[in-house]
Amino acid sequence: MVMLQTNALAEDQSVLDQTDNAVSVSNVSKNYGDVEALKNLSLDFPRGQLTSLLGPSGCGKTTLLKIIAGLLEPTEGEILVNGSPVTGPGEDRAFVFQDFALLPWASVLRNVAFGLELRGVARSEREDIAVKYIKDVGLEGFEKSFPHELSGGMRQRVGLARALSVDADVLLMDEPFSAVDEQTRRKFQEDLLALVANENKTFLFVTHSIEEAVYVSDQIAILLPRPSRVSEIIRPTGLREKDSTSIRRDPEYLDIVDSIWESLKTYVE
């Protein structure tokens, strides 16, 4: 991918902004009938950083992400994005879906431009923007292709380009790499590190993979199920300065992976 070189400047920026939260979740509960999916959950997402929501399946991490996206309403509690409360989906957030959610009847170009189309951007303007992001995610030449003609990895690149093209402050990613193969996934993870470094955006990343969370995150929130609450927040300190290829050999990386597994183990059936 083109945009992906590490950028020391952006790195410094993220340290400076540490106290500034792009998204702040306070005392959120969500009930489905009698079932408590989330209970009194509070969590802050520092601006310009990537925060992972990690937990066993059924722990409500996707529910939390959808509440932040404004797709679900919390039963109680409040979410602030850039200081203003969430009442529904907004221009400040863009969503990347686990199953890509590409329109099968629309070309790559229209799919990428779809977010802008819904915002009423004129056709020629939104197509110019879409072409730029299609190029950025490495799909140049596929503008006229239809989703079924692409591989799983390429489809998710289209989903990512769509989310980037609306230029939202906050990117909400719901297990974005879980439906692509292992090798594509590794490439995506490396690309994501560069994306976080280069784009001045806040990333919320839901995953069930411990290794993935530790590899890509500035901050990892461990959620435990029934009802969901944040059990632990881990902030790897030394991993960001490392080269993307050597992180997986770093002792800190290995220690964090082990300790997370120790605390999650008992919750996995």
Add this chain to the structure above:
Amino acid sequence: MVSRSLTLKLVSAIIVFGAWEIAGRIPVSYAFPTFIDSMKALSAMILDGRLFAAYGETLKPLVIGVLISAVLGIIIGLWIGLSEWFDWLFSPIFIVMQAAPLAALIPLLVMIYGIGLTSKVFVVCIMAMPVIVLNTAGAVRNTPSSFIEMGKSFLASRREVLAKIIIPAASPVIFSGLRLGVSAGFIGAILSELKITPTGVGDIITFSRSIADYASMYAAIFSIIVLAVVFLNLLEMLERVLFEGNVRGYASD
């Protein structure tokens, strides 16, 4: 690919017509003419203008009925698919309509609406509408929820979700409902001419049979089948123009 599908169509036509010709020559029944005799009768009817006059009559209830069924059927279908309340209110009507023995209901329709055009349009609608409504409703209800969530998260209004996501997503099934509905409408149009008052093509069928001119009778039946096939192909072309992506497969394959 186009020429291959054309070849296949031609081959299957030759097989069917060949079998018809052979069956007519054996003959399987005195009342079953050969293909060639039927075609002769057909060209005779075309030449003396009898067929065109007949279709002038038959097409009236057919076109009116199919148009009403398509427009109203899709609108009601969308509504049923979108609203649980509407589903509760209207679905049973169309399920009953679909299951009803239409021939037995025709006397009732004639009693209420007389023997004119209205009754015939009703017969066409009763045949065509239920499958259009039920297919549309089912397709709308089965719109993948992630498409709708995607639309909402990118700030689509309710109307945009309907126009840009739900309807295109449902269009393949809506169109298959339209195809079934149009075919059923053709059956309804002929049925109404056989059961209510013999006019148009139904008249040719009834009259030819009564004077044992079986070639003309089969020619009339053949012509209505040809017309239905032409109509269905036009519908397919319309789908291809409106929803280009439909014929190209789906993201999930």
